[in-house]
Amino acid sequence: MRQWELLVGEVLAPARGYVELRLEATQALEAEPGQFFMLRAGNLPDTYLPRAFSWYRQDAPRRLSFLFRVEGPGTRELARLRTGDLLQAMGPLGRGFPLPQQPIRAAILGGGVGVPPLWGLAKALLQGGSDVLALIGARAKAHIVGAKEIAALGARVLVATDDGSEGYRGPLTDLLPEEGIDAIYACGPEGMLRRVQQISLADGPPAYLALEAPMACGYGVCMGCVVERAEPPSDQGEYGRWARVCREGPVFAAQEVRL
């Protein structure tokens, strides 16, 4: 982990409500799929704390992009950045997706703002010889992000929308094949993660879930980002009930956490 000052290159608007910032560093940035950065731009009253974002795309060692949905003051401020502006970043942070030793048949699921970490994951899995089925969910057609970009890497992509305006109409998990999947990787709304967890724990394939939590520090010192452990370590009493999303996560195996 270190601090970076990143130069804003292109600013893209890939879907309704979304912004992709393509950034440049003075040195090579190395981050694992599923790891994240704390970003901050400017210093408005409500953006005192940095905000957490998974890295999205990387097309050169010194270039990294982030994809986010405009939600509140932090993301509004980031969305105002223009080419040539500077941005403060800290990272890479946290524990990313575990990658298989051998080629596998992987299903990767992303809903809404859960899509960004899947690009790096798909790329790493494909490079390792795995077969990748990417399931991308969105509210409606206008909100779909990442589907084209992940397909361009060589993954098979299926889309689901809440209103059926593109692809399957209904929950993304309906598109998971019953057979022929060795591992599931998922990032997105809690309902979707809970469903993936259920499928995995009910004799399904192992699953890895990338979680979100409001964060203050992003590197383990504030205890602000906790999630409940499924099986607290026996020697830590009540204290062991929680894991830090920023440090022990953001990626957890399905059996590790209670959602």
Add this chain to the structure above:
Amino acid sequence: MTGQAVSFAGLSLKNPVLTASGTFGYGREAAELYDLGLLGGVMVKGVSREPWPGNAPLRVARAPGGMLNAIGLQNPGLEHFLSTDLPFLRRYDTAVVVNVVGHDLQGFVDVVRGVTGQAGVGAVELNISCPNVADGLLFSQDPASARKLVAAARQATDLPLVVKMSPNVTDPVALGLACKEGGADALSAINTLLGMAIDLRRRAPVLGNRTGGLSGPAVKPVGLRIVFDLAAQVGLPVIGMGGIETGSDALEYIMAGASAVAVGTAVFRDPLAPPRIVRELVDELEQHGFESAAQAWAAANPAAKEAAS
């Protein structure tokens, strides 16, 4: 006294910059980034007799010029602190101040006694000012119960005894005086200010605990006012904190009467803030014509001036 070192209340610090309790864990994460020996001291996360789980999420929220937290003093307890965290901190040449919490008087006293006589503990800090647990402000509500607690802790230890003051009281000076009567060696101020944030979408408070503690630059004026009053009217050394982001903020606190300062929330924005503030304070002192922090303190501190006249 020359250079950066300060010494007060039986505590000797190589420089006047510490890290505030609860924003630094037990030092492990920061030690990956820099040598903790650069710091005057580390005030560790609150330690209770038994492990405490803390509050249910959500535990942090944004606030203008800072943040709200309702962590609820999640900590692994005294035994873990002594067996794991303290030995880790002992490896660094920096003062360790143990922040102590309890549900009742005996809970506080047991931790104070437990850390007394342990190598590497420089002082204890009684946290009677946490707004995020049900009984956190119990001993701040009236001076008499604060005095009783401090006196009991005094009986249990010969370590420098610091008491952390709440800004959520009408009369911090009365509380400080009671702590002095109880046998405190120093005061620290301020803890967080009780506050709240509302989530418009959920139509409910953002935090799981509903209320939380406000910290960061937004609280600096409150911290300065309380440190000024305590230093001038109680007559104990004060460790000042609340919204310190730069060397110049640190010097403001010193001129308000603080003998040393602690950096809290600033480390969330900038993990390297504490060693940066150590450096900036040196420059800042020089710019204002001081040779040391102790000299700046003496020049501006009302209590010191009074004693001299």
